[in-house]
Amino acid sequence: xxxxxxxxDDQKKYSKPENIFLFLVLVIGFLAxxxxxxxxxxxxxxxxxxxxNLFSTKAPESMSNPQVRAKEFEAIGLSTEGKINPxxxxxxxxxxxxxxxDGVRFSVYSKWNNTFGPLDFMHLxxxxxxxxxxxxxxxxxxxxxxGRIANLLFFAFAFYFxxxxxxxxxxxxILLFVIGGIQKIFSPSYDVLSxxxxxxxxxxxxxxxxxxxxxxxxxxxxxxxxxxxxxFYFIKTNxxxxxxxxxxxxxxxxxxxxxxxxLKISGxxxxxxxxxxxxxxxxxxxxxxxxxxxxxxKFIENYMNVEMMSNNAKQMWQIVPTTLPGFINIIFILxxxxxxxxxxxxxxxxxxxxxxxxxxxxxxxxxxxxxxxENAALASANLQGRYxxxxxxxxxxxxxxxxxxxxxxxxxxxxxxxxxxxxxTISILYLCITFYRxxxxxxxxxxxxxx
Numbered sequence: 001x002x003x004x005x006x007x008x009d010d011q012k013k014y015s016k017p018e019n020i021f022l023f024l025v026l027v028i029g030f031l032a033x034x035x036x037x038x039x040x041x042x043x044x045x046x047x048x049x050x051x052x053n054l055f056s057t058k059a060p061e062s063m064s065n066p067q068v069r070a071k072e073f074e075a076i077g078l079s080t081e082g083k084i085n086p087x088x089x090x091x092x093x094x095x096x097x098x099x100x101x102d103g104v105r106f107s108v109y110s111k112w113n114n115t116f117g118p119l120d121f122m123h124l125x126x127x128x129x130x131x132x133x134x135x136x137x138x139x140x141x142x143x144x145x146x147g148r149i150a151n152l153l154f155f156a157f158a159f160y161f162x163x164x165x166x167x168x169x170x171x172x173x174i175l176l177f178v179i180g181g182i183q184k185i186f187s188p189s190y191d192v193l194s195x196x197x198x199x200x201x202x203x204x205x206x207x208x209x210x211x212x213x214x215x216x217x218x219x220x221x222x223x224x225x226x227x228x229x230x231x232f233y234f235i236k237t238n239x240x241x242x243x244x245x246x247x248x249x250x251x252x253x254x255x256x257x258x259x260x261x262x263l264k265i266s267g268x269x270x271x272x273x274x275x276x277x278x279x280x281x282x283x284x285x286x287x288x289x290x291x292x293x294x295x296x297x298k299f300i301e302n303y304m305n306v307e308m309m310s311n312n313a314k315q316m317w318q319i320v321p322t323t324l325p326g327f328i329n330i331i332f333i334l335x336x337x338x339x340x341x342x343x344x345x346x347x348x349x350x351x352x353x354x355x356x357x358x359x360x361x362x363x364x365x366x367x368x369x370x371x372x373x374e375n376a377a378l379a380s381a382n383l384q385g386r387y388x389x390x391x392x393x394x395x396x397x398x399x400x401x402x403x404x405x406x407x408x409x410x411x412x413x414x415x416x417x418x419x420x421x422x423x424x425t426i427s428i429l430y431l432c433i434t435f436y437r438x439x440x441x442x443x444x445x446x447x448x449x450x451x
Contacts, residue, residue, distance in 0.1 A: 017170040018163040020420060022156055025178060025185075028427045029152040032186040035431050037075060037089040037438050038141040040445045041187040045072025050120065051147050051188045052134070054127035057103035071140060076444045084442045093141030104131065121234045122190030125154035130188065147188030155185045155192045162196065166203045169396045171419040172340045173199060179332060179426055180319045180389040183446055194236040195390060201228045202393050205245055209352045209397070214251045238370070238387055241363035245394060248355025257351075295369045302368075302380040318385040319392075320426055322448045323433050328426065335422050340396055341403035342410030348397035356394040363391050 039045050049068040053059050061067060075092065077084045108119050129150020133143045159177070163170050177185075177195055184191035204225055211217060217225075232240045247253060260268065286292060302313050315322060319336075320329045367387050372379040402408070410418075438445040 017174060017416070017419075018160050020416070021163055021174050021178070022160050024420070024423055024427075025156045025159070026152070028178075028182075028423075028431075029156065029186050030149075031431055032182070032427075032434075033145060033148045033152065035435050035438075036186070037445055038092045038144040039068075039072040039075040040438070041183050042189070042447060043072075044144065044187055044189070045069040045075075047123065047126065047188040047190065048072075048130065048140070048144050048147060050190075051123045051127040051130045052143065054108060054120065054123055055104050055106055055131040055134075057105040058100055060098070060100045060102050062097045062099065068140065076447070077442075078444075084438075084444075086439060086442060089141070089438075092144075093139055096137070096139050097143075099134070099138055119234060120190075122193045122236075123188065125192065126151045126188035126190075144188065148186055151188055151192045152186050155196065158196050159199070162199055162203060165200075166206070168206050168344050168346055168400070169340060169393070171343055171415055172336065172396060173203075173393060175332075175336050175339060175419055175422060176319070176389065176393055178423055180386075182427065182430060183321055184386075191236065191386075194239060197228065197231045197235050198239050198242060198390050199393065201232075201239075201242055202245075204228055205249070205356075206396070208249050208251070209348065209356075210346075211249075211251055212254070216251070238363060238367050239390075241366050242359060242391070242394075244362045245356050245359040248352040248359075250349050250351060253351045253355075254349075290369070290373060295372050296365075298372060298376070298379065299365060299368050303364075313380050313383075316383055316385050316388060319389045321430050321446065323437065323446060324426070324430060328429070332422065332426065335418060336392070337395075337399055338410075339415055339419055340399040341408050343415055344400060345404060346400060347404060348401050353398045353401055356396075357398050359394050360388070360391045364388055 039048070045068040046065060049063055049065045052063045052068075056063065071092065074088060075084070108121055108124065126147035127150075129146040129148070130143045131146075132150075133146025136142065136146075163173060166173055177199060181191060181195055185195065204221075207221070208217070208225065229243060232243065260271075263271065283292060303316070317333075318326075318329050320332050364383075368379055368383050371382045375382075434445050437443050
């Protein structure tokens with residue numbers, strides 16, 4: 001009897017979402033690392049160069065951004081009209097790179113300054129893997145594999161603890177970041193660290209959203225929140241828009257609403273006039289520097305008017321890799337929201353639902369504005385689903401409230417099975433298509449150009 005009870009406890013222990021995640025992501029990840037040809041996942045040449053130079057003394061020309069990106073363009077067929085010579089992948093792995101007897105020196109200073117500051121911490125996990133691979137066998141392919149494996153391990157174990165910490169949407173988080181990031185978390189990309197910081201920030205927001213007053217926030221929680229917020233300085237730029245979600249915390253907006261309700265009619269009228277005046281004046285002066293109304297008009301044309309939307313605008317809703325059929329993406333989004341709705345029964349305040357959901361729109365419009373200011377003609381083409389999909393995690397309060405309202409229920413076992421088989425099915429399909437495109441069709445393996 002005791003043996004049966006112990007076996008049941010062990011089964012519960014090892015069927016936890018974080019344990020299943022760790023097993024799945026390591027198995028799928030190592031398959032992806034070696035099935036996907038080197039330098040063929042988005043901007044991999046750029047990330048390999050950046051990762052290498054974090055531990056370089058001489059910064060050899062052979063590992064410079066232009067040189068490695070040239071190899072990347074050849075690997076994906078960009079310089080050969082989409083056709084690839086399969087033996088090129090073998091040469092990337094077997095041919096050593098002339099590193100000019102480069103030594104090892106640690107430096108996170110970045111002259112490219114692709115984030116808010118000059119420090120590049122985002123490539124550090126991959127850089128460690130690239131360094132180890134360089135010391136073993138210094139070829140582009142082997143160093144690339146080293147960066148991929150290091151990022152995979154870093155993501156797997158860091159995300160494992162994030163899932164344990166998440167009380168409200170474990171399987172939703174696993175689905176969104178594993179499938180949505182399948183081309184990044186198994187590469188040397190800085191997106192891995194960006195995903196982790198963003199996910200940790202949102203999980204922490206979920207905890208804060210359940211606290212009614214600021215007094216309920218412990219010193220430890222306040223320091224952790226400040227640390228995560230400051231971390232946005234070092235990661236992918238657009239994730240800073242997630243800070244807007246702070247407005248949805250009851251501890252902030254409820255005291256304001258309470259104060260407004262206590263005002264007399266004359267006070268409410270005066271305050272409204274003051275706020276409108278400030279908005280009008282601010283808009284007037286900002287519009288002189290940035291064409292706000294033009295940006296809004298183009299935003300609506302590109303995303304609300306089907307006649308004017310290009311294929312890239314439609315692909316903005318793509319979460320699964322673009323090499324998979326569109327109907328797979330539709331099915332995945334449906335499954336994601338079903339899992340969100342049935343996973344946990346908790347009541348979220350209306351302000352939290354509104355502001356958390358609005359953060360998705362703020363990010364969407366903010367990124368478009370950034371691209372538009374840089375190059376108006378290419379704004380819509382540059383904005384793709386990878387910039388927006390992580391922010392779907394902020395829809396959890398909205399979807400879970402819907403589930404409560406309509407009394408939508410699913411067993412934990414059903415949610416687990418649905419999530420696991422969705423990950424397995426899409427991952428296998430992705431790996432098979434990647435292999436087929438790479439070694440049978442000899443075309444760009446991991447991305448499509450449908451502009």
